[in-house]
Amino acid sequence: MKLNLNGKVALVTGGARGIGVAICKALAEEGVKVGVNYRKSKDAAEALVAEINSDQYPGAAISIQGNIGAQDDVIPMFDALEKEYGQVDILVNNAAYCPKGPIGAYTKEEWEFTFAVNVTGVFLATQHFVKQLRDKGIKGNVVNLASQAAFLGSTSGHLPYDSSKGALISMTRAVARETAPDGIRVNAIAPGMVMTEMVAELWEQKKDFYLSRIPMGRIAEPEEIANMVVFLASDASSFMTGTTLDATGGLMMR
Numbered sequence: 013m014k015l016n017l018n019g020k021v022a023l024v025t026g027g028a029r030g031i032g033v034a035i036c037k038a039l040a041e042e043g044v045k046v047g048v049n050y051r052k053s054k055d056a057a058e059a060l061v062a063e064i065n066s067d068q069y070p071g072a073a074i075s076i077q078g079n080i081g082a083q084d085d086v087i088p089m090f091d092a093l094e095k096e097y098g099q100v101d102i103l104v105n106n107a108a109y110c111p112k113g114p115i116g117a118y119t120k121e122e123w124e125f126t127f128a129v130n131v132t133g134v135f136l137a138t139q140h141f142v143k144q145l146r147d148k149g150i151k152g153n154v155v156n157l158a159s160q161a162a163f164l165g166s167t168s169g170h171l172p173y174d175s176s177k178g179a180l181i182s183m184t185r186a187v188a189r190e191t192a193p194d195g196i197r198v199n200a201i202a203p204g205m206v207m208t209e210m211v212a213e214l215w216e217q218k219k220d221f222y223l224s225r226i227p228m229g230r231i232a233e234p235e236e237i238a239n240m241v242v243f244l245a246s247d248a249s250s251f252m253t254g255t256t257l258d259a260t261g262g263l264m265m266r
């Protein structure tokens with residue numbers, strides 16, 4: 013299978029932790045030059061960059077600080093990556109914020125903050141990326157990390173997050189439809205539960221409950237989601253755009 017990823021340049025938001033780490037490594041294994049965006053996790057980002065820049069990987073990496081939810085941070089993230097490696101070819105919108113609580117507990121500010129990161133941040137990054145590609149007349153790929161929670165909701169109280177992921181799936185389709193004629197593909201992944209810090213506490217509290225719902229009888233490792241990102245970012249998925257790939261161990265079958 014020809015992935016045709018060697019030498020490409022990718023920005024991975026929230027790349028220093030959880031699924032983001034696995035995505036950065038999987039892309040670097042295919043020879044991609046990766047911008048590892050982080051907001052707070054500087055040490056983790058720098059450790060990951062050092063690992064990727066070792067002889068183990070054909071790709072390369074730099075770390076890029078930036079809050080995806082802050083408009084002024086978004087374009088400088090692309091500029092930093094472009095200055096180092098040239099035009100960005102792949103945007104992986106992976107960063108997300110996931111507060112917890114019942115519907116009555118959320119403030120308007122918490123709702124808006126969740127959407128600022130999970131929806132508006134993705135919009136701003138995608139808008140800039142698409143503009144650059146169109147201006148230069150080149151093709152590119154966007155991969156959005158959504159969630160099965162967009163379709164099923166949550167049993168543990170994540171209303172703003174679930175709603176934001178629904179918006180992200182709609183955004184994936186809308187941008188894909190508009191940019192398909194430009195050779196820009198936009199796809200999403202809807203993972204079920206994946207072993208990261210985002211779910212660690214819930215997993216410890218309700219492990220048996222979660223396992224009872226998943227036909228495969230386990231949750232995912234971050235690498236399993238990263239493999240799907242590589243597929244969607246590569247020529248192996250060349251006729252796919254606007255899709256949302258489910259990876260839920262059978263929890264959600266559509």
Ligand SMILES: NC(=O)c1ccc[n+]([C@@H]2O[C@H](COP(=O)([O-])OP(=O)(O)OC[C@H]3O[C@@H](n4cnc5c(N)ncnc54)[C@H](OP(=O)(O)O)[C@@H]3O)[C@@H](O)[C@H]2O)c1
Pocket residue numbers: 025026027028029030031032049050051052053054078079080081105106107108109129157158159160202203204205206207208209210211
């Ligand atoms: N884990 C799951 O079960 C699961 C299931 C379905 C979907 N997903 C989706 O998969 C993606 C990755 O999830 P994960 O489990 O790896 O999450 P995680 O372990 O909680 O990590 C979240 C990441 O997002 C970054 N981030 C948060 N706010 C940011 C901001 N404003 N600007 C830049 N970066 C920001 C964090 O960076 P800093 O540490 O630097 O702040 C961190 O790297 C998310 O989109 C999530 O919704 C996860």
